[in-house]
Amino acid sequence: MQIQDLPYHDPGVPDARSGPRFLWWLFRNQLDGQLKSLAWGLLHFASVAALPFCVGVAVQAVVDRSGTQLALAGGLLALACVGNAVGDTFLHRTAVTNWITAAARVQQLLARKAAQLGSALTRRVAAGEVVAVSTGDVEKIGWFVEAWSRFTAALVTIVLVCAALLVYQPALGVVVAVGLPVLALAVLPLLPRATRRADVQREKAGRATELASDTVAGLRVLRGIGGEELFLDRYRRASQEVRHAAVRSARMWSMITAIQVLLPGLLLITVVWYGVHLARQGRITVGELVTVYSSVMVLTYPLRHFEEIAMAYSFSRPSAKRAAGVLALERATDTAGSRGADLPSGDLYDPDTGLLANAGLFTAVVCGDPDAAGRLAERLGGHPPQEGTSVLLGGVPLDELPLDSARTAVLVQDKDPVLLSGSLRELLDVPASGDVEPRAALAAAQCDDVLAALVQGSVDAADPMDARITERGRSLSGGQRQRLALARSLITDPEVLVLDEPTSAVDSHTEARIAQGVRELRAGRTTVVFTSSPLLLDRADQVVFLHDGEVAATGTHRELLHTEPRYRAVVTRETDDETGLLQEHGSPQKHDSLQEHDSLQEHDVLRELEEIEEKA
Template identity: 80%
Template sequence: MQIQDLPYPNPGVPDARSGPRLLWWLWRNQAGGQLKALAWGLLHFVSVSAMPFCVGLAVQAVIDRSGTRLALAGGLLALCGTGTAVGDTFLHRAAVTNWITAAARVQQLLARKAALLGSALTRRVAAGEVVAVSTGDVERIGWFVEGVSRFTAAALTVVVVCVGLAVYQPALGLVVVVGLPVVALAVLPLLPRATRRADVQRTKAGRATELASDTVAGLRVLRGIGGEELFLDRYRRASQEVRHAAVRSARMWSLISAVQVLLPGLLLVAVVWHGVGLARQGRITVGELVTVYSAVMILNYPLRHFEEIAMAYSFSRPAAKRAARVLSLERSTSADGSRAARVPGGDLYDPATGLLADSGRLTAVVCGDPDAAGRLAERLGGHPTEPGRSVLLGGVPLDELPLDSARTAVLVQDKDPVLLSGSLRDLLDVPASGAVRAADALAAAQCEDVLDALVQGSLDIADPMDARITERGRSLSGGQRQRLALARSLVTDPEVLVLDEPTSAVDSHTEARIADGLRRLRTGRTTVVFTSSPLLLDRADRVALVHEGSVVAVGVHRELLDTEPRYRAVVTRETDDEAALAGAGDGLAGDSALLDALENLEEIEESA
């Protein structure tokens, strides 16, 4: 796979059981590129490491006054220089390709997983973590995956040079063979501590970023209550903690780097000291001493890759762990389905709670627990919490439909919908039936003031559809964001529309008009609204009360308000004392009616 061939036609099925398994899976899936990088790496490192032998040969040729051997040494040096240049060029090309393609594969897998899970993803993993994995973490993962081939080439080169030195000059080569493993492995005891400090730094940095994001998102509210300085102080403290953690982590990595410089230097001193003694005794020639000295000095270059691979793994391991956690998430139902890709029609029924939403009618659901309401709305969208308890649409279980068909059939709008940055035209450019125009949806959602605000906030834009919406609609109020999201859902015009508290952030007058517009625009379509607003409940064809996970009452709003105390408590926000007084009042009214009936009976008997 080359960079110009991206994206992958099929990124494959990752081994997401753990971070190391994911890294190994990525390496195996680009084995061709890894072998290519290994080959070019061997050419580069061997060419660099062979230069000391050529230099030693040239020095000895000068001492012996041999022009033939000097010319041979010059030719070998030219050959090594060519191999170094060619190998370095193509090694860099192969390494960058492996890095980018590995990162791109992980990004594609994450995007595919996000599309598969939909809104359920952010309920199971924080949105900030998903963003962190798909940006910074994929680069760290790609760094380690491509670094393995360069490290392997460097390690093989070190082995080849050690064997060559042992054969070329056993007396000095033995010192190098014994000393190099010590130099290469000396940093291993320091790596766990360095990794832990790096993990602490990343954790603190993530918390600081989350705090900054929350502060920016809530800046309007903070200014309203004068809390900017309080949150600024909190961010200062978090930022200082990140700085201290970064300094502690840098100290460990600087210590590792110092060890990587000190120990090879000590080895070089030992080689020179021992070599000079051998040369004075006449056991080795000057050229051999220069060769061994130069070889040990050059070996510092491939040895640097031992430090790099250790650092790359320490950073990529937690990154791969986070990526594997996201990639291991699965839908509670299959995305392929076992039925034909046909959008069914009919009633929507949830066997877990007994909730029935009649086809073509507006059904309101009252639930005292907002979290339970959110879980029920998610289940209505085709995400059952228990196997075999899927919602039925027209008698067909949603989990037996292909994912595309299920999403076409049922659309769920969360209580906190997300608006993506872009123009209003882009926001409303969603897969739709075409039966509902954008203008009609905006009118039904009462977005006139939102359009005016968007035009006033934009320069040289007369058409509101071209006005820009900032990230997550932060320039708009909560009610304005809610109404734009409702308009987007209405444009989609699904067979079944499930709305979770769609008017919780608007005033009562606007809410009444939205209720009328929703009922008008969704005529003949199945609509389920989770709400406790009397204005919406009064306009529903049918109201269901869900209590402790089951439907306990069904009727119309006014009827349930008079006959069902639990319904009245949720809708009117009655306290326990108020409910008790209401119950006592109902009891007194009943006793008075009974006394009146007895008196009338006595009057009838007397007259008889």
């Protein structure tokens, strides 16, 4: 695989059981590139290691006044220099290729996992951790995968040089053969502490990243309540903790580097002292002493790869663990499904709760626990928990359908939809049936003021569809972003549309118009809305009330208000005293009087909306 061939047609199925297993899987899937890097690395390191022998031959030729030996030494030196240049060039090329392709493979795997899980991903993994894995962690993982082949080439070169020195000059070769392993293993006792400090640094950095992400996402709200400085101070403290942890980690790694500089120096001093002693005794020649000394000095270069591989593993191990944790998340069933791609139609039924959304009707679901409502909405979209039962659409389990087919049949819009940057036309360019025009969807979602705001905020956009939307729609209010997201969902026109609190950020009058617009636009289609808003509930064909995870009552909004006290408590926000009063004095007159008092604003808005419709 070359860089120009990216992206991968199929990045493969990773071994996500643990971080080390994931790293080994990446290495095996890049075996061809690793072998190329190893081959060029051996050429490079062998050429570097051959230079001392060439110099030693040249020095001895001068001492012996031998022109033939000097010419031979010059030829060998030129050959070694050419091998060094060629090997270093292509080693760098293959190393960078291995690094980038490994990182790209991890990014594609993460992107594929995000596409499979959808919004369920951030419910199961913190958003800051997903960001950390997708950015910095992929580079650290690629670094270790790439560095392994260079380390192997350096190790093989050191073993070969030690063996050659033992044959070439046994007396000094023994000193080198004993000293080099000591140099390579001397830092091992320090690595666990260095790794722990690096882990602490990355953990604090991940928390700081998550805090920054949350702060930026809620910046408009923070400014509105005056909490901007509070969160900035919190981030400053988190940033300082990261800095202190990084300094502690750097101190340990600098100590390891210092040891790897000090010990080779001591080995060189030992070799020179003992070599001079042997030369005085006539046991070695001057050329042999120069050769051994130069070899030890040159071997400090491949020895540094021992430090690099230790550092690379230290940094990549927790990164690989986090990546494997994300990649290990699975849909309850196989993404490919066990049925054909034919889209089913009919009633939507959840066996776990007993929720039944009849085909072609506008069904509102009231659930006192917002988190439980979010989990149920996720399950309705074909993502049941591992121990849960699949939702049925027309009697067909959604988890038996291919993921693409399930998402085409059932579209779930959660309570925090994301708007990507770009023009409004690009935002609304989504897979759709073609039966719903963008203008109709925008009108149903009451986006007239949103379009006007976009045109006013754009310098050269006469058509609202060409107006630019900033990242995540931060230039818009929460209600405006919510309505644009609703319009985008309406354009797709799925068989079943599931909306989780789609109007929580809009005013009552706009909410009533949205309820009517969605009802008219989705006529004949199944629509499920999780809400506790009386305005939406009053427009629904049927309302399902869930209590303790099960369907407790079904009917119209007005029927449930009169017959189900628990439903009334959730919808009208009754206090415990009011609920107790009704249960103690449960006369229809008092019940109706209190209900009229709690629903006064709702009825006023509905009457006003009806008057506007009659005038129109």
